[in-house]
Amino acid sequence: MLMRTLLSVVIAVGMSACASGPRLDRMSQEQLWQYALNAFENQDWDRATMAFERFGLAYPSSDRAVEARIWLARAYANDGQHLLAASEFERFTQRYPSHELADDAALGICESYVQLSPIPQRDQTYTQTGITACDNVVRSYPASEQVARATQLRDSLRAKLAEKDYLNGEFYQRRRLDDSAIIYYESVLQSYADTPVAPRALLRLIEVYTRIGYQEEAAGARERLLREYPDSPEAREVRSVNGTGGTPPQPAPGS
Numbered sequence: 001m002l003m004r005t006l007l008s009v010v011i012a013v014g015m016s017a018c019a020s021g022p023r024l025d026r027m028s029q030e031q032l033w034q035y036a037l038n039a040f041e042n043q044d045w046d047r048a049t050m051a052f053e054r055f056g057l058a059y060p061s062s063d064r065a066v067e068a069r070i071w072l073a074r075a076y077a078n079d080g081q082h083l084l085a086a087s088e089f090e091r092f093t094q095r096y097p098s099h100e101l102a103d104d105a106a107l108g109i110c111e112s113y114v115q116l117s118p119i120p121q122r123d124q125t126y127t128q129t130g131i132t133a134c135d136n137v138v139r140s141y142p143a144s145e146q147v148a149r150a151t152q153l154r155d156s157l158r159a160k161l162a163e164k165d166y167l168n169g170e171f172y173q174r175r176r177l178d179d180s181a182i183i184y185y186e187s188v189l190q191s192y193a194d195t196p197v198a199p200r201a202l203l204r205l206i207e208v209y210t211r212i213g214y215q216e217e218a219a220g221a222r223e224r225l226l227r228e229y230p231d232s233p234e235a236r237e238v239r240s241v242n243g244t245g246g247t248p249p250q251p252a253p254g255s
Contacts, residue, residue: 124160130154189202
């Protein structure tokens, strides 16, 4: 299905260009290369993708043919066609795993899926794929300067998955379905304890356990919050309440 989409895009762009632009098949190798680069620089993504695609097909033995593939992927990414960009970047890493731009292409896959990742309330398939892609940069190219960027993006995607579990917990807490709420909050702590969402999940656990009379569990969650996230706003809130001898406030989640 993806290959058919790619082919359709190439054909459609090519037909449009034939009607309104220069004939790429009449250009020399150097002319075509410069045309493609100029189109990219001018942010004319349709002409850039068409020209780089044409270059790769017309001059497959050229040293620039490999580079044309990654320029093609970048043009798709800049045009907001992130699924096509991911496909092109992945094709590059598969065909040229030892190329000096392979780590750039691997990061391109990661960045493409970050763009495709939806808000936490929606299906997170692209988010999961993005985490895998970003991890691949770290594992496959440990000495690359792209590792820092890939790690940052991976962490942002993991935080989104944590947020999804947290929101599910709030959903059930609002409906007083305490067992389900606890499961989701505990999932945040088990899988995403290093994300900013974790102290919020602990504060909600304190609220749930306190309301249903599980004082020992509430105390455990409170102690963990103060120990592991002492500088978080949630820890400051708990310390403020404890200083007055009261119990943590129990606002309606999401209010």
